[in-house]
Structures are given as C-alpha cells and as structure tokens.
Amino acid sequence: LGYTGASSYSRAGSVSYGTDYLSMKWDDVNCASSGYLSIAQCSYSTIIDSGCVNSNSYDATVYCYTTRIWNSSPFPGMVRLQDGTYSNEGRVEVYCNGQWGTICNDGFDSTDANTLCKQLGYDGYNSFDHTSRINNTIQPIWSTNMYSTISHRCFGSGNSCPSASVTNCSQLNDVILTCRDISSSSRQTVTQSTCSGLTSDSVSNGAIILSRNNLPSPSYYYGTIRVYYNGWGNICDDYFYGYTEANVICHQLGYTGASSYSRAGQTSYGTDHLSMKWDDVNCASSSYLSIAQCTYSTVIDSGCVNSNSYDATVYCYTTRIWNSNPYD
Structure with a gap:
C-alpha cells in the first residue's frame, strides 16, 4: 500500500471498521520476512478454515503508519x-x-x-x-x-x-x-x-543545473538554481547571494556572467519542489569558475526551509565563456 509499516493489526470483529460481506480468499498467510514489498512474496492457502468461512468477523485488518515508504x-x-x-x-x-x-x-x-x-x-x-x-x-x-x-x-x-x-x-x-x-x-x-546501492546519480557534489517549472535542463541559461549535494536541491537566496555568486554560477554553466539574479517567488520560472541544500553561499571572487570554490552552509535558515519561493535564481548572458577571448 506504500506505507513504511504497520502500527497495529487485528480482526474485523475486534475493531470499528465495519463489516465486509465478501467471501474469504486466503488463509494461513505466511511471510518469511517483514522486509518484503508485496503479499505476493508470501505463502498462503486457498483452503479456508471453517471458522473463517462462516463469519466475516475474522477478516484480517491493519492500521498502517502514515509515512510513505518512498519518503523514508x-x-x-x-x-x-x-x-x-x-x-x-x-x-x-x-x-x-x-x-x-x-x-x-x-x-x-x-x-x-x-x-x-x-x-x-x-x-x-x-x-x-x-x-x-x-x-x-x-x-x-x-x-x-x-x-x-x-x-x-x-x-x-x-x-x-x-x-x-x-x-x-x-x-x-x-x-x-x-x-x-x-x-x-x-x-x-x-x-x-x-x-539499494546498485544505481548512483551520475553527478558529483557541487554540480549545477537550472530548472524551469520543476524540470531541469542543461540547455537552460536562466532559471531556478539546483545544486547537487548528496542529491539535488536548491540554494537559499538570503544574505550572501548576489551578483558575485550569480556570476560564478553562470561561469560554471559555461556563460560569461550573470545578467540578473533573484528568487523563485519574484520570477516566472515556476516552483521547484526540492529541499534546500545550501545556504549562505559566499564567493570571494566573481571570477571563480565553479561554485565549489565558494563557501556555503548546509544549515538552512528557517525561512528557506519552509518555502521554495526563496530558491535562488539566475539569468545568464548567452555568450559562452569559451567564445569570449579564448586563449592558447
């Protein structure tokens, strides 16, 4: 059912879920491991015990935790x-x-x-x-x-x-x-x-990509900034984030610099639904080529924790950095 586990279990006659009027299909259900993902992995019998045949009060019931297994x-x-x-x-x-x-x-x-x-x-x-x-x-x-x-x-x-x-x-x-x-x-x-562990994201910490309407693309030169740090997430725009940091992000994406910067709540790039990864990003020089050269904090300000409207955004110039005064 997609939940992390069972809080309790019982039978219909002992709970207040009402009464089903369907016939019994399975008896003697036995799962060798509580880590299984489907009842199809367990053994069962289609020969129903006489007590269950005659009464729906023996219908099995369950009360699941509310946390989804894919959120854990x-x-x-x-x-x-x-x-x-x-x-x-x-x-x-x-x-x-x-x-x-x-x-x-x-x-x-x-x-x-x-x-x-x-x-x-x-x-x-x-x-x-x-x-x-x-x-x-x-x-x-x-x-x-x-x-x-x-x-x-x-x-x-x-x-x-x-x-x-x-x-x-x-x-x-x-x-x-x-x-x-x-x-x-x-x-x-x-x-x-x-x-678990068979697949890895094919990116490293410090990678940058831009997204619009919750969809990332390496071809975007403006949008909401996503940074990879043990998974993709956003950058909080408060305190240090400014033209210096925006320029560095555009350099990392291969552009000559930033035309403008802002936050998701003040642009029309749509809303990301990822968690914040970095806060207090501070680049000592706007000529840096990678955000990995800058300092940052993984402790996120409470305002950014609760709202994607503070996701940092950037609008880069379209000129590629390698087309602007390349050198031997």
Whole structure:
C-alpha cells in the first residue's frame, strides 16, 4: 500500500471498521520476512478454515503508519507505481537526482516490465502501456530505452540515473504497468535493500543545473538554481547571494556572467519542489569558475526551509565563456 509499516493489526470483529460481506480468499498467510514489498512474496492457502468461512468477523485488518515508504530514505533507482486503481498498477516512477520521475516507453518491452515488477515484489507483469490514459503532472523523464535481461530484478541492474531529464520523449509516453503474482514456485525474495546501492546519480557534489517549472535542463541559461549535494536541491537566496555568486554560477554553466539574479517567488520560472541544500553561499571572487570554490552552509535558515519561493535564481548572458577571448 506504500506505507513504511504497520502500527497495529487485528480482526474485523475486534475493531470499528465495519463489516465486509465478501467471501474469504486466503488463509494461513505466511511471510518469511517483514522486509518484503508485496503479499505476493508470501505463502498462503486457498483452503479456508471453517471458522473463517462462516463469519466475516475474522477478516484480517491493519492500521498502517502514515509515512510513505518512498519518503523514508529513498535511493537512486527506487521504483514505485502511482495513480493506479490498485496497488499493483500505475504510472512507473523512478527516483533519481533527489526527485521522482518517469520512464519513457521508447524501447520498453516485456523484459523491462518483468524487471520492474520483480523489484516491487511481484513475480512478473500482467500488462504495460503508456500514460495517455492516466493523467500525469509534469515530471522529469529519467529513462528511455531501458535495458534489462531476464536475470535482472532491479532498475539499477542495467540502468543508471542521468544528470538531466530526457528531452526526446513526452509525458504522454510515460510507462504504466500492471504487475501480478504468477506462480508460487517463482516467489520473489526482494526487499528495499536488494536494489539499494546498485544505481548512483551520475553527478558529483557541487554540480549545477537550472530548472524551469520543476524540470531541469542543461540547455537552460536562466532559471531556478539546483545544486547537487548528496542529491539535488536548491540554494537559499538570503544574505550572501548576489551578483558575485550569480556570476560564478553562470561561469560554471559555461556563460560569461550573470545578467540578473533573484528568487523563485519574484520570477516566472515556476516552483521547484526540492529541499534546500545550501545556504549562505559566499564567493570571494566573481571570477571563480565553479561554485565549489565558494563557501556555503548546509544549515538552512528557517525561512528557506519552509518555502521554495526563496530558491535562488539566475539569468545568464548567452555568450559562452569559451567564445569570449579564448586563449592558447
């Protein structure tokens, strides 16, 4: 169901959730590990005990914690299904660069579908399509022509996170997927830790990219600033951020300098939804070539913690730094 775990469990006759009037389908459900991701990984019997046959008061109930599993220490290459009718279906989203994004259906095949379903704890896939039938908000597209083999159980087994969103695909081509439990003889033993660590973001701390309307692109010369520091995030614009720091950011992006700088709340670049990574950025010289040469704090001012309207923005000149007085 997408939650971190169970706060409590009981039976219908002992709680106030009301009474279902459906027949029993499973009995003797037994999961070998609490780290499993799907009930399809567990054993069960379709022979129902006589006490359960005659009374819905024995229906199993659960009370989950409210924290979503993907909000609790997500890792690069983590996968989830969103906006489906049931928990085994939906739009495929993968976590890369500190943000959830989608997978383009270009080159996507049954082997890829099986890999993703196995990562989610299912034995295989039932069907896959693209999102013309499921509405999608604007998100980065993190993968196209996904690569899998029949032995893969994780997105990260054959794929890595890109530094920026795929640009040759549209949200209408986002993969949607339905997973299923095929056979008790092929039950998956994956947990979250099985796929953790296989994929790494293909960027290093101090990398910079600009975004507009929550979509980053290496081709942008103006927008909201994203910095990579153990994941992508924003820079708080308070105190030290000014023309000196804006010039350095533009230099790092390959431009001659900054035409202007501001904050997200005062521009029309849209709103990012990432957390702040740096505050109090201070560059001793506007001729620096990388923000890594400047000082910064990872302790974020309370005003920036609570609002993306303070995300630092920049508008660079369009002249490339290597076209302005290059030297031997």
